[in-house]
Amino acid sequence: MNVSEASIPLWRQLQAAAGMLQSIRGGVSGTAALERVAPELRPGVQALIFHVLRSLGRAQALRQQLAPRKAPPPADALLCTALALAWQEQDAPYEVFTLVNQAVEAAKRSPDTRQQASFINACLRRFLREREALVAATDGDPVARWNHPTWWIERLRKDWPDRWQQILAANNRHAPMSLRVNTRRTSVAAYLQTLADAGLRALPEGPAGIKLERPRPVPEIPGFADGLVSVQDGAAQLAAPLLLTGLVAPGGLRVLDACAAPGGKTAHLFEMADCRVTALEIDAQRAQRIHHTMQRLGLQAEVVVGDAANPASWWDGQLFDAILLDAPCSASGIVRRHPDVRWLRRETDIAQLGAIQARLLKVLWPLLRPGGRLLYCTCSVFKAEGQDQAQTFLAHNTNAVLLPSPGHLMPGTGANEGAVPDNPNGDHDGFYFALFEKRAA
Numbered sequence: 001m002n003v004s005e006a007s008i009p010l011w012r013q014l015q016a017a018a019g020m021l022q023s024i025r026g027g028v029s030g031t032a033a034l035e036r037v038a039p040e041l042r043p044g045v046q047a048l049i050f051h052v053l054r055s056l057g058r059a060q061a062l063r064q065q066l067a068p069r070k071a072p073p074p075a076d077a078l079l080c081t082a083l084a085l086a087w088q089e090q091d092a093p094y095e096v097f098t099l100v101n102q103a104v105e106a107a108k109r110s111p112d113t114r115q116q117a118s119f120i121n122a123c124l125r126r127f128l129r130e131r132e133a134l135v136a137a138t139d140g141d142p143v144a145r146w147n148h149p150t151w152w153i154e155r156l157r158k159d160w161p162d163r164w165q166q167i168l169a170a171n172n173r174h175a176p177m178s179l180r181v182n183t184r185r186t187s188v189a190a191y192l193q194t195l196a197d198a199g200l201r202a203l204p205e206g207p208a209g210i211k212l213e214r215p216r217p218v219p220e221i222p223g224f225a226d227g228l229v230s231v232q233d234g235a236a237q238l239a240a241p242l243l244l245t246g247l248v249a250p251g252g253l254r255v256l257d258a259c260a261a262p263g264g265k266t267a268h269l270f271e272m273a274d275c276r277v278t279a280l281e282i283d284a285q286r287a288q289r290i291h292h293t294m295q296r297l298g299l300q301a302e303v304v305v306g307d308a309a310n311p312a313s314w315w316d317g318q319l320f321d322a323i324l325l326d327a328p329c330s331a332s333g334i335v336r337r338h339p340d341v342r343w344l345r346r347e348t349d350i351a352q353l354g355a356i357q358a359r360l361l362k363v364l365w366p367l368l369r370p371g372g373r374l375l376y377c378t379c380s381v382f383k384a385e386g387q388d389q390a391q392t393f394l395a396h397n398t399n400a401v402l403l404p405s406p407g408h409l410m411p412g413t414g415a416n417e418g419a420v421p422d423n424p425n426g427d428h429d430g431f432y433f434a435l436f437e438k439r440a441a
Helices: 010-025 030-035 039-054 056-066 073-086 096-108 114-138 142-146 150-159 164-171 188-197 236-244 264-272 284-297 347-367 387-396
Strands: 177-181 202-205 209-212 229-231 253-258 275-281 302-305 320-326 368-378 400-403 432-438
Touching: 010 030, 010 039, 010 073, 010 096, 030 039, 039 056, 039 073, 056 073, 056 114, 056 142, 073 096, 073 114, 096 114, 142 150, 150 164, 150 347, 177 264, 188 202, 188 209, 229 264, 236 253, 236 264, 236 320, 236 368, 236 432, 253 264, 253 347, 264 275, 264 284, 264 320, 275 284, 284 302, 320 347, 347 368, 347 387, 368 387, 387 400, 387 432
Parallel strands: 253 275, 253 320, 275 302, 320 368
Antiparallel strands: 177 209, 177 229, 202 209, 368 432, 400 432
């Protein structure tokens, strides 16, 4: 028997959200931490933890004001959860006094926090009495103001001196729900009418994209199960058109989608052109998601489980006309959708990921035919995973030419500038694109 969300006490949801925060602090991804939550609690807890993670910097600064000596991890996680939800009254998901009362109740009902219940109660009651002064005392802390780690803020200031504040602010907003229309099956105009008939409002976004006015559960999206549309951010929808527009080959294009899971970009390649696509994925479990995506859309790709950095283990020796390299990265451009990323990443990760990206570019480039194209992309706003990587690649490969991005696909940006959050192109995730063409010998 399903338990409705409305019947679940708030203290239980706060306990679960605090447990998730403690797991994330321990290095567990938000997705994995949510899977540990009881199914009937997940919808409400997910909404709470997203709110908490978007305000965690402020909550930790407030906790420091209230209690310079940290409580044991379970109690500190519950205290910071309550502060993150309650510090900004106009944005709180529940009435602030209710949040405080239920947080104390959550502390009392768990053996992990019962001994600290009085401490948590004292801190939160003081917060209610002195909220304005306590918030003002934390306003000068950049981590509290922007809700990102110090190293992240400083790297953005260096990379984007004129836009860093804009990017950080965009990261703390809710992401829109964008769809990609399968134009082999229907048109954007026809699908917009399908949505209107279902009482859903939406706007066109890009050549095949639609942005819903309000997010909906995926199973409730008209035509999703039948393969008429896929869920994909507007920036990610640029990859396939950038790679394939104007590219032809006798007998059809042979395309490699390296690092292909979960298969959204693989599917878009098929929707755009008649081509043979090898979808490569190192993780066998994630490769299954490519199969599921293809089945839903009625498509068929050659799905290969293998390491893109070791072509000898999977490549048949035939050159590709096009290669899509959506490289492993920091995910700094999709923080709106995955607010845990900013608290999980460490500054040292960037150099390590950059080395992987450089290695993949180096080993995949020889697999491309002369005249072919390789699209390098990352869902990152850090230049070490974008512009710097592209310039280093060009310096080491004299047969590579950096092509400009077609203006109709990326209006308002320079060549290969990528798409950063809240940019002139629209409400996109942060992506970087570099399109390389191989000169003939």
